[in-house]
Amino acid sequence: MIFHIFLERKWNTFGVLSKYKLKKIIENRKLYGIIKYGNIGGMIRFIKKGTIKMALVTTTEMFKKAYDGGYAIGAFNVNNMEIVQAITEACREENAPVILQVSKGARAYANHTYLVKLVEAAVLECPDIPVALHLDHGDSFETCKSCIDGGFTSVMIDASSKSFEENIEITRKVVEYAHDHGVVVEAELGSLAGIEDEVNVSAEAASYTRPEEVEEFVAKTGCDSLAIAIGTSHGAYKFTPEQCTVNEQGILVPPALRFDVLEEVTRRLPGFPIVLHGSSSVPQDYVKMVNANGGKMPNAIGVPEEQLRKAAALSVCKINIDSDLRLAMTGTIRKFFNDEPSKFDPREYLKPARANIKELVRHKLVNVLGCAGKA
Numbered sequence: 001m002i003f004h005i006f007l008e009r010k011w012n013t014f015g016v017l018s019k020y021k022l023k024k025i026i027e028n029r030k031l032y033g034i035i036k037y038g039n040i041g042g043m044i045r046f047i048k049k050g051t052i053k054m055a056l057v058t059t060t061e062m063f064k065k066a067y068d069g070g071y072a073i074g075a076f077n078v079n080n081m082e083i084v085q086a087i088t089e090a091c092r093e094e095n096a097p098v099i100l101q102v103s104k105g106a107r108a109y110a111n112h113t114y115l116v117k118l119v120e121a122a123v124l125e126c127p128d129i130p131v132a133l134h135l136d137h138g139d140s141f142e143t144c145k146s147c148i149d150g151g152f153t154s155v156m157i158d159a160s161s162k163s164f165e166e167n168i169e170i171t172r173k174v175v176e177y178a179h180d181h182g183v184v185v186e187a188e189l190g191s192l193a194g195i196e197d198e199v200n201v202s203a204e205a206a207s208y209t210r211p212e213e214v215e216e217f218v219a220k221t222g223c224d225s226l227a228i229a230i231g232t233s234h235g236a237y238k239f240t241p242e243q244c245t246v247n248e249q250g251i252l253v254p255p256a257l258r259f260d261v262l263e264e265v266t267r268r269l270p271g272f273p274i275v276l277h278g279s280s281s282v283p284q285d286y287v288k289m290v291n292a293n294g295g296k297m298p299n300a301i302g303v304p305e306e307q308l309r310k311a312a313a314l315s316v317c318k319i320n321i322d323s324d325l326r327l328a329m330t331g332t333i334r335k336f337f338n339d340e341p342s343k344f345d346p347r348e349y350l351k352p353a354r355a356n357i358k359e360l361v362r363h364k365l366v367n368v369l370g371c372a373g374k375a
């Protein structure tokens with residue numbers, strides 16, 4: 001669903017007017033109107049037809065600018081209203097483009113329609129920033145099709161666990177359908193290492209993306225962006241303490257990402273947008289907050305932010321962040337319950353949780369992704 005634009009930004013008040021009369025005003029001025037009714041009269045905001053500025057967009061232009069500008073777009077997972085609001089408010093204030101992504105689990109939890117409508121509401125509230133709605137880890141053609149038909153502007157087909165040939169076949173099928181409907185496609189080559197994989201060195205080695213496959217894969221599938229595996233992983237436990245070194249302050253430092261793989265992929269696919277999954281940094285302040293307030297998350301470790309910044313300056317145009325938002329929300333709520341055991345109004349604990357997610361997202365936009373001011 002692509003909205004066309006807007007442009008009188010201010011809300012104009014109106015007195016008691018019939019809906020019919022308002023409709024006429026809108027028609028006469030060749031405008032779309034968004035109306036908020038009050039008890040007597042209300043507010044109207046006019047949207048000019050065809051002035052093209054905004055709304056749900058694909059990632060094509062975002063990625064092009066990000067690639068050329070040496071920054072990355074944040075792809076944040078959304079599951080409920082507070083998370084959508086926190087992310088988009090930070091992006092609006094920092095004037096940053098954003099990808100809101102929905103996983104299969106999010107659709108199962110919140111329902112496709114609720115999520116799409118929440119995102120559309122965010123677009124109306126943030127008309128000056130580009131917002132893309134993306135399916136994270138689509139596992140089949142059917143899942144992708146249902147999101148393409150249901151208002152998404154971008155989908156990921158993740159057939160990375162299949163053989164190279166099957167991955168190409170499934171991805172190409174999704175690309176054909178998506179492109180016919182004006183939607184872009186992210187695909188994946190190589191599978192992200194998780195802790196279990198990393199115990200076995202050969203399994204770990206096998207999970208990295210093989211640069212020698214990327215040209216054929218992109219040429220045969222026609223995908224618009226490619227997720228690669230260079231040592232990031234999903235979840236809050238990306239590395240075991242044994243894999244880390246200890247710095248002078250006694251803090252665990254994870255092994256470096258495989259920038260050699262990224263550079264080789266970039267050399268083979270010049271100008272092509274690369275995606276990093278599993279790129280939360282697992283802020284230790286929030287891990288401590290969780291653990292100090294009844295939680296149990298020992299040895300939660302993420303990807304150092306400097307490494308993500310470095311990747312963003314190269315060909316990585318989309319960086320996925322989910323666990324950090326969960327940690328900010330959970331840490332904040334745990335602390336609230338500990339500090340205020342008699343409180344039971346969900347708004348009272350969701351409000352500081354939302355505020356902390358917003359500040360975390362702002363930090364990512366400004367200091368990690370480099371996309372602040374790029375809307």
Ligand SMILES: [Zn+2]
Pocket residue numbers: 137234277278320
């Ligand atoms: Zn992922």
